[in-house]
Amino acid sequence: MTLNKKITIYDVAKAAGVSRQTVSRVINNRPDVASDTREKIQQVMKEFNYQPSAIAQSLSRQKSNLFGVVTAGLDYLGPSKTLSGITQKAEEMGYGLLLKELASFTNKDVQPLFQWFQSHQVEGILWAAPEIEDNRNWLKDLLEENDIPIIFLTMEKRENVSSVSIDNYKGGRLATEHLIEQGCRKIGHISGPLEWWEARQRKQGWKDALTEAGLSVSDHLCFEGNWSSKSGKKAFLQMIKQDPEIDGVFAGNDQMGLSVLQAVNEMGKKVPDDIKVVGFDNLPESEYFLPPLTSVHQDQQKAAIAAVEELARISELDFQGLETIAPKTILIEPTLIIRRSSLNS
Amino acid sequence: MTLNKKITIYDVAKAAGVSRQTVSRVINNRPDVASDTREKIQQVMKEFNYQPSAIAQSLSRQKSNLFGVVTAGLDYLGPSKTLSGITQKAEEMGYGLLLKELASFTNKDVQPLFQWFQSHQVEGILWAAPEIEDNRNWLKDLLEENDIPIIFLTMEKRENVSSVSIDNYKGGRLATEHLIEQGCRKIGHISGPLEWWEARQRKQGWKDALTEAGLSVSDHLCFEGNWSSKSGKKAFLQMIKQDPEIDGVFAGNDQMGLSVLQAVNEMGKKVPDDIKVVGFDNLPESEYFLPPLTSVHQDQQKAAIAAVEELARISELDFQGLETIAPKTILIEPTLIIRRSSLNS
DNA sequence: TTGAAAGCGCTAACAA
């Protein structure tokens, strides 16, 4: 009893000797069906291996049970961890996912994307691509034109939009304050690309921590990388040339932190004795660097879960026509994982 | 002219003073519309910001333009690189993607998943989760029951199923042969979990390379890890205890390779002078390990692209009712990236 | 507890 023709509700109804509506009631677990009728129908459905068409249901109910997800840079660890959290939570809550990956981080032509989602009747959109440069400029237009609930992961707080972000500023402070506690007095920062909001936040955290501790924050203490190990090394070499007395480095991510470890080693100096290093992201491998790298841990999974929950809440209310949903900004706190690279021996 | 009520083809037709059919023709770029009629309609569509409902189109055409994607372990690098390739290529070819992530690698209850995809009328399925243990046991049942075209990424060759895989066996050989060339005579292997097909393949490549070179392949030369740096270190320590004369290690991935570097260092020995190391995966960071790690590079992007192309081909033919599509197994060749960890100084 | 009729938004087949 397989394939050939697609089984429809009509086939089931006919075989069970009832009307399509009654079958529909069974599908939707309505109470108003005689129990023997129900059983009969269920049996036929099983026998035919019947699957109601989600498409027909969506059309009829005007409800798709689908969320749209926008990601970018899936070959990076952060975005895919976030996506993983989204898939798990969405599954748990019974939502399907339509996935789009931006071709580039700075893609600004988001119109087609929204139209596509709209035409597929998604009930909400999870925007899980990082905020870079002015790649949120379309937001104001969007808010007027678009009536699909949307939630952003990782972006600057805005009053009229819901978002869930890791507190990168806090992370920057945690890292820097720790280095200060460990006795560092000249703490450099290798930032991510400053078009990234996250990179700017981390840098600001570094800056404020230094200022509060009464330490100097001159420009030649911060160099910009592009997240890659290669760029981190280059930035570090420039930095150490400008100021050979640097005794602490806060790297914008672990990859750049890794290359600092390498560069220090090649200079014939020692981490942590001569220079202490802290990274960001807490890669699984960081524990195995030489020496193991202290790092700021951000729980992207947690952020993703919060985002899905909030979106479900919003879209549910939206569906019921309650328009008065106040946008909400959720911040997730990072934590510092301390390892040898930053500790006095 | 935004939102409020959803604009349908009917609204457009009325406003343009034509029938819905004619509008439909314009939507689908049919030639048989007078050019002034077409312009008029297009203008109305623009004015109303009209978007045809993909759901209604799917139902009517019996064609969704959607592929289903199954992934697992998105927080690992491999699966997300693969997924990234899939999204890019699918986008390029005009397919949307419905995404599901398996809760665990060894999930065997795939029935609901298939039913869900089926109910959404996906035109094909990309199975991008690794083959582990007997998590392909459902294949035989599936092939009978399921009529959706499906293509697997990374699995053992099977006559009746299409798949695209990296040639892991070849990768294992490349790594090992390279170590032999560099003069190693006692080459150990730290494998991934042997329930993984990929891990078994890499190991077999190692074994065969040794055998062909006339080197011994005793059991205490291979230990099993679980891909993590931690497990790699443990495996290496066991190995070196059993046979202190080991002068080369082929690690099943770069993470485990990394911890071998660490462990050797802690023993007071040197890589590559005392022990040479090769990894697998060629992580971006591997270039910055101490010393930089030689590694087998697998182009998952390429595999993903091939898979999408093949699936599109199959599903297209399938849609036309041509049932005679011979399953195809595509193998992608890995390459060896040579760095200091394996070179004579 | 069940069924008939209408409709979700669109397209295919046929006529005009």
Next chain:
DNA sequence: TTGTTAGCGCTTTCAA
């Protein structure tokens, strides 16, 4: 070149 008629597979009234 355009319109009419019938669906696609299901759900939602409303009536029986």
